[in-house]
Amino acid sequence: MKKNILYAQSGGVTPVINATACGVIETARQHRDRIGKVLAGKDGIIGVLREELIDTSRERKADIAALRHTPGGAFGSCRFKLKGIEESRGQYERLIEVLKAHNVGYFFYNGGGDSADTAYKVSQISKKMDFPVQCIGVPKTIDNDLPVTDNSPGFGSVAKYVAVSIMEASLDVESMASSSTKVFILEVMGRHAGWIAAAGGLAQKESGDPPHIILFPEVPFNEKAFVAKVKKAVETHGYCSIVVSEGVRGPDGRFLAEAGTRDAFGHAQLGGAAPVVAEIVKSALGYKYHWAVSDYLQRSARHIASAVDSEQAYAVGAAAVRFALAGKSGVMPVIKRISNNPYRWKIEEAALGRLANREKLMPKSYISSDGFGITPVARRYLEPLIVGESYPPYDRKGLPKYVRLKKTLLKKVLPPFEV
Amino acid sequence: MKKNILYAQSGGVTPVINATACGVIETARQHRDRIGKVLAGKDGIIGVLREELIDTSRERKADIAALRHTPGGAFGSCRFKLKGIEESRGQYERLIEVLKAHNVGYFFYNGGGDSADTAYKVSQISKKMDFPVQCIGVPKTIDNDLPVTDNSPGFGSVAKYVAVSIMEASLDVESMASSSTKVFILEVMGRHAGWIAAAGGLAQKESGDPPHIILFPEVPFNEKAFVAKVKKAVETHGYCSIVVSEGVRGPDGRFLAEAGTRDAFGHAQLGGAAPVVAEIVKSALGYKYHWAVSDYLQRSARHIASAVDSEQAYAVGAAAVRFALAGKSGVMPVIKRISNNPYRWKIEEAALGRLANREKLMPKSYISSDGFGITPVARRYLEPLIVGESYPPYDRKGLPKYVRLKKTLLKKVLPPFEV
Numbered sequence: 001m002k003k004n005i006l007y008a009q010s011g012g013v014t015p016v017i018n019a020t021a022c023g024v025i026e027t028a029r030q031h032r033d034r035i036g037k038v039l040a041g042k043d044g045i046i047g048v049l050r051e052e053l054i055d056t057s058r059e060r061k062a063d064i065a066a067l068r069h070t071p072g073g074a075f076g077s078c079r080f081k082l083k084g085i086e087e088s089r090g091q092y093e094r095l096i097e098v099l100k101a102h103n104v105g106y107f108f109y110n111g112g113g114d115s116a117d118t119a120y121k122v123s124q125i126s127k128k129m130d131f132p133v134q135c136i137g138v139p140k141t142i143d144n145d146l147p148v149t150d151n152s153p154g155f156g157s158v159a160k161y162v163a164v165s166i167m168e169a170s171l172d173v174e175s176m177a178s179s180s181t182k183v184f185i186l187e188v189m190g191r192h193a194g195w196i197a198a199a200g201g202l203a204q205k206e207s208g209d210p211p212h213i214i215l216f217p218e219v220p221f222n223e224k225a226f227v228a229k230v231k232k233a234v235e236t237h238g239y240c241s242i243v244v245s246e247g248v249r250g251p252d253g254r255f256l257a258e259a260g261t262r263d264a265f266g267h268a269q270l271g272g273a274a275p276v277v278a279e280i281v282k283s284a285l286g287y288k289y290h291w292a293v294s295d296y297l298q299r300s301a302r303h304i305a306s307a308v309d310s311e312q313a314y315a316v317g318a319a320a321v322r323f324a325l326a327g328k329s330g331v332m333p334v335i336k337r338i339s340n341n342p343y344r345w346k347i348e349e350a351a352l353g354r355l356a357n358r359e360k361l362m363p364k365s366y367i368s369s370d371g372f373g374i375t376p377v378a379r380r381y382l383e384p385l386i387v388g389e390s391y392p393p394y395d396r397k398g399l400p401k402y403v404r405l406k407k408t409l410l411k412k413v414l415p416p417f418e419v
Numbered sequence: 420m421k422k423n424i425l426y427a428q429s430g431g432v433t434p435v436i437n438a439t440a441c442g443v444i445e446t447a448r449q450h451r452d453r454i455g456k457v458l459a460g461k462d463g464i465i466g467v468l469r470e471e472l473i474d475t476s477r478e479r480k481a482d483i484a485a486l487r488h489t490p491g492g493a494f495g496s497c498r499f500k501l502k503g504i505e506e507s508r509g510q511y512e513r514l515i516e517v518l519k520a521h522n523v524g525y526f527f528y529n530g531g532g533d534s535a536d537t538a539y540k541v542s543q544i545s546k547k548m549d550f551p552v553q554c555i556g557v558p559k560t561i562d563n564d565l566p567v568t569d570n571s572p573g574f575g576s577v578a579k580y581v582a583v584s585i586m587e588a589s590l591d592v593e594s595m596a597s598s599s600t601k602v603f604i605l606e607v608m609g610r611h612a613g614w615i616a617a618a619g620g621l622a623q624k625e626s627g628d629p630p631h632i633i634l635f636p637e638v639p640f641n642e643k644a645f646v647a648k649v650k651k652a653v654e655t656h657g658y659c660s661i662v663v664s665e666g667v668r669g670p671d672g673r674f675l676a677e678a679g680t681r682d683a684f685g686h687a688q689l690g691g692a693a694p695v696v697a698e699i700v701k702s703a704l705g706y707k708y709h710w711a712v713s714d715y716l717q718r719s720a721r722h723i724a725s726a727v728d729s730e731q732a733y734a735v736g737a738a739a740v741r742f743a744l745a746g747k748s749g750v751m752p753v754i755k756r757i758s759n760n761p762y763r764w765k766i767e768e769a770a771l772g773r774l775a776n777r778e779k780l781m782p783k784s785y786i787s788s789d790g791f792g793i794t795p796v797a798r799r800y801l802e803p804l805i806v807g808e809s810y811p812p813y814d815r816k817g818l819p820k821y822v823r824l825k826k827t828l829l830k831k832v833l834p835p836f837e838v
Contacts, residue, residue: 045596048692072590079600100717160817168434168719171491171821175432178462179497184715202818292714296603300587304722306817346428386817389810398579398725398805402590 002034003105005324007056008041008048010118012162013073014142015161015302016313019258020110021074022067023139023317027058029064035324039102042407043076043117045109049091049419051098051412058408059230066403068314069392071302074405080419082118085125093164094417099126099133101413106134106324110317112141112152116332117356123330136320137332137352138314143301144195148350149334153316156385159199161301162188163386165294167203170210170241171289177239183230183281184241185291186211187274191247193361194218196298200243202375202382209390210241212372216275217247218362219371221256225285225419226277229372230397234287244273303400313343318346329382343384421453422524422630424476424567424743427460427467427485429530431535432492433561433573434580434721435732439529441486442736443557443766444475448483453744461463461826462495464528464537468510468838470517470831477827485822487733488811490721499838501537504544513836514771518552520832525553525743529736531560532569533607535751536775542749555739556751556771559716559732566777567769568753572735575728575804578618580720581607581662582805584713586622589629589660596658602649602700603660604710605630606693606716610666612780613637615717619662620793621801630661631791634696636666637781640675640789646703648791649824653706663692722819726807731764738766762803 007024009017021040028035042052054075056064067074082095084087086404099107109119117139123135139146144155166186173184190196194216201214212233215221233240248256257273274291280287312335319333331349338344366378374382392400428436440459447454457475461469473494475483486493501507501514518526521525526545528538535556563574585605586623599652609615613635620633631652634640652659667675676692693710700708707758731754738752750768757763785797793801811819 009594013591043595046598070590071587074593076597077594079595080598162817163817164722165716165720167818167821168490168721169715171489172432172715172719175428175492175496176462176498178495179465179499186716202816206819224757290714291712292716293710294716295709295711296588296591297584297605297711297713297716300591301584302587303583308817330421339452383816387815388817391808391810394808396806396808397621397802398582398727399586399624400583 001323002036004036004103005038005106005108006041006048006053006099006104007038007074007108007109008044009077009081010044010109010115011072011077012142012299013077013155014140015071015157015300015305016154016310017110017140018067018070018072018074018318019310019313020138020140020153022064023314027318027321031321031325036103039104039410040075042409043123044078044080045082045418046078046080047076048098049094049417051414053102053410053419054407055410059405063403063405066401069302069390070402071300072120073408081114082121085121089189091310092121093129095122095128096126096131097414102129104133104412106136108136108320110137110138110140112143112146113355113357113359116352119394120330120352120356134324134327135321137355138316138320139332141333142196143190143193145359145361146355148344148355150337151335153309153313153387155195157203157301158196158298159382160386161197161304162196163202164304166200166211166243168242169292170203170238173239173241180288181290182234182239182287183289185244185274185277185289187246187272187291187293189243190206191219192217192359193244195362197243197245198362198366198374198378199382199386201379202386208237209285210239212240213242214373215242215244215248216367217245217249218367220251221248223280227280230281231285242277244277246273248273291326302392304388306386307390308385310390315347323349340380340384343387353412358361423455423522424457424525424527425460425467425472425518426457426498426527427463427529428494429490429528429534430496430498431464431561431718432496433559433574434490435573435729436529436723437486437489437491437493437560438729438732439557439559439572439736441483442733443527443618443739444483444736446740450740450744455522458523458829459494461828463497463499463838464501465499465514466495466499466515468513468836470833470836472521472829473826474829478824482822482824485820488524488721488809489821490719494826500533501540504540511540514541514546515545515548515550516833519550521829523552525555527555527557527620529557529559530561531565532774532776532778535771539749539771548566553746553748555742555745555747556774557739558751558753559614562609564611564612564778564780565774566779567774569756569764570804571727572732575725576720577615578621578801579725579805580717580723581615581618581702582621583621583723585630585660585662588711589622592658592660599707600709601653601658602695602708603707604693604708605662606665606691606710606712607662609636609664611636611778613664614781616662616664617781617785617793617797618801618805620798621805627656630662631656631659632661633792634661634663634667635786636664637786639670640667640700642699646699649700650704653783661696662717663696665692667692721811724809725805725807727804729809734766742768759803761801761808817825
């Protein structure tokens with residue numbers, strides 16, 4: 001009897017996570033002889049535990065195809081983390097029960113390091129419980145902090161958004177710097193690793209081009225050196241363009257974003273890192289500033305997605321199905337870089353155990369010696385990931401044609417379960 | 420003897436102000452028999468007063484063509500406002516001296532209401548000083564607050580950016596709302612008029628679609644009604660997506676953005692309106708939130724420019740040259756809407772006196788009765804302005820091919836002048 005696939009999205013979404021879902025569903029539909037339905041957890045693993053399973057076979061072919069260019073997480077996602085097997089045995093057992101009740105033979109978990117860990121544990125416990133399920137992790141994270149894989153689907157599109165945005169905003173501030181705003185600061189995501197901030201450096205086509213300063217979470221904030229660098233940039237170029245990671249910390253280890261912003265009632269932490277950095281510039285140098293916080297915009301900007309990223313996101317989804325058909329379990333399709341120039345890559349297989357709960361920080365060699373920029377080796381790594389523009393189709397009113405699925409749930413057959 | 424054109428950019432730049440410059444220069448180059456060079460003020464009118472004039476004839480044809488898709492202000496801009504003729508007689512006289520010294524017969528001032536006023540005054544004083552110059556205002560402002568013209572070049576592209584961005588970010592927050600962030604707030608520009616905030620409403624393709632709330636500068640912030648509306652949206656849709664104009668004011672008339680954000684040292688006003696609104700939501704309802712401040716990103720996002728906007732920006736530049744050749748002065752080419760469906764428009768001529776120093780606020784009929792959304796009549800007005808995607812070309816590294824001009828200055832012939 002044919003088994004179903006259960007696919008679930010996990011953690012923060014990306015501009016291209018739905019391309020991965022599209023890769024899974026379209027590839028599975030090509031193998032109807034061997035694979036049953038693709039089910040999807042509503043709002044991720046929480047929905048699986050609640051037996052809220054979306055029947056993707058009820059979605060139109062054109063709508064599934066449109067997932068390829070639709071941002072957000074089309075089936076919903078969550079940050080729910082299953083703990084150790086002993087600690088959360090009830091949840092693991094429930095998970096297996098749900099899989100069993102709906103004839104699931106393949107569990108695809110689309111997320112980062114935590115999800116790889118969960119998928120790994122599910123593969124182990126399913127064997128013990130005598131209902132073996134093939135568990136396959138599918139990589140996704142804008143943070144690019146997954147080990148083993150050369151890069152993570154989702155990162156390239158955010159990188160492209162950040163590079164294009166800082167390039168454009170820098171042209172704006174440059175236009176008026178002689179008599180007005182001299183410093184522009186763009187805050188980007190990256191709590192622990194500076195991959196996204198580093199991508200801002202790609203906007204520099206020539207030496208002296210903006211951004212003039214990048215502030216990484218890997219480099220403790222040195223106010224004196226920073227202020228001197230801003231001053232130098234303004235004196236040299238007339239303005240200073242800055243990318244700051246939300247994860248930048250002061251020498252005391254505290255996030256800059258927490259460094260004292262309070263509202264009138266004394267509530268801490270309204271702001272991000274950008275306004276704090278702006279205030280430091282103004283206090284020290286008196287320059288007029290502007291700042292932007294891109295927040296979810298960067299993570300959902302499918303309108304300026306990287307074609308390479310979109311293609312890789314689809315490919316890891318398709319590969320998960322091929323791995324399943326080949327009988328594999330406890331693995332993840334990862335991206336292997338074959339060459340830089342021309343950029344070539346392929347999908348390989350990695351054991352989930354190698355990926356679980358490990359964070360890939362930026363190598364020291366990627367950050368320039370003064371701590372405020374990227375090195376040529378970083379550029380060589382990052383450049384191919386933003387190549388190509390994968391535009392969504394637009395309607396006649398000038399808006400992207402993003403799809404919302406029907407998300408028809410399967411009928412529940414199990415008793416309720418409190419998550 | 421053929422006269423030169425002097426072109427200057429004024430005030431905040433737009434994603435398409437350089438398309439207007441391109442329209443001026445390319446059209447002038449088609450009439451070399453009657454028009455000399457196109458000169459451009461470096462950094463706007465300040466450069467004209469300082470006799471810092473860029474000789475655009477030194478720029479390559481391909482670079483001028485690339486202005487059409489390059490954001491920022493390619494010649495530089497400023498917010499310098501010439502006051503009344505009596506008050507600033509010295510500056511007006513200097514301006515005329517510079518025009519005379521460089522054989523300028525046509526002065527094109529590319530800006531908003533202030534610039535229309537300046538162009539008008541220059542036309543008057545030049546006659547009095549017996550060096551008649553044909554003065555033509557060329558419309559530009561992302562704020563869309565110029566009277567007479569149906570819309571202002573620059574606005575449509577910002578409107579498209581805001582509509583696309585809030586649509587995308589809303590898909591993101593919707594994905595995770597069941598267990599995480601429930602409220603997303605995007606802050607957009609518009610100190611006095613809510614045109615840009617209103618454009619966020621275009622993201623709603625169907626009733627109930629995000630954004631669920633728009634906060635306009637025209638509507639005093641009603642905290643109680645706002646909180647109730649957020650609660651309702653979250654209960655109905657699972658999340659609430661909000662666009663807030665930077666210019667929103669409380670019932671006391673103070674900007675919300677000033678409403679109390681202080682750093683640890685007690686400095687006022689680090690933040691924008693979005694973090695203040697976010698804090699109100701959290702205090703009243705306890706929902707997890709995210710916020711973005713798009714700032715210069717919205718004003719420079721040439722990568723997602725409206726094709727209609729880009730075309731109109733070019734057209735007003737080209738029309739300015741035609742007006743000059745027709746002997747006109749004291750006028751501005753404006754956009755006249757002929758029909759909505761299909762959208763058709765043409766360029767007309769308006770007297771500068773009618774445009775000077777007047778702000779076009781949003782009609783009351785554009786804001787829904789509860790004050791939190793746009794009406795069908797607003798939608799009919801706004802919709803055509805974001806139609807079509809005018810993408811810039813990209814290089815092989817995945818970055819837009821934006822041009823930086825040589826900006827060769829003419830040799831000065833006059834004594835220095837202190838601005």
